[in-house]
Amino acid sequence: MARLRIATFNVNSVRSRLPILERWLPGSGVDMLFLQETKAVDQDFPAAALASLGYSSAFHGEKSYNGVAVLFKGERPDVSFGFGDGEQPDFSTRVLLARTPKLSVLNTYVPQGKEITNPDYESKKAFLDRVGAFCARECENEHALFAWVGDMNVAPTEMDVTHPEGKKNHVCFHIDIREKFAETARGMTDLLRRFNPGEGVFTFFDYRVKDAEARGIGWRIDHVMVNGALAARASGCFADRATRGWDKPSDHVPVVADFDI
16 A cells, blocks of 8 residues: 545635745645646636646636636546436536546535525535435445545534634524534544544634734635545544635635545
């Protein structure tokens, strides 16, 4: 067996965050990096710049909005975009599936939901229902290695947000969405929490909060969820907060997971 390192990172504009990627990727040891919120139409995706770092890429995005991608070394995975379940919208710029001979990874940028009284909040729940159905199908084979990664826009527990008492009606923390997330991920292991059981483990630090990362004011909304077979092969998982302190960072940080496969 060899170590396989995957990571998920909401870059909040792949072109704006290219200097971050150019600084972080060479020393990251990452074999497959899943991006969200790339905010670039396909012809503007910086594939050549990333190739110079040793990573090929597959991507699909929109101007100034959404967008998902996978960067990888070596053999190209089988990549598809959207749910492919016949329902509309297909969310082809929010959902990416990458299959390799070793494992399958579903990368999602879950809608934020705006407000709990907004129709987009119900759309967020419906999106998670579709993810749940997809994950259930993928996990039917107990020997298959499967991960669901990305910006889920849900903080699952009170430990996953600073000052939870003031966020009860937030679309990323309301009890309804936390229960929906738990239902979606039923039977899967929350890998970042498994290897980091204590408080203060965050992946998102709001730009609008002064010195949020330095002060430890954040949310844990980016996740690596894995099925039982892959959980048994996991050797570590961490949020790399160093990138948040660099020049012009994303408001999210990478979450990195290691497996022996």
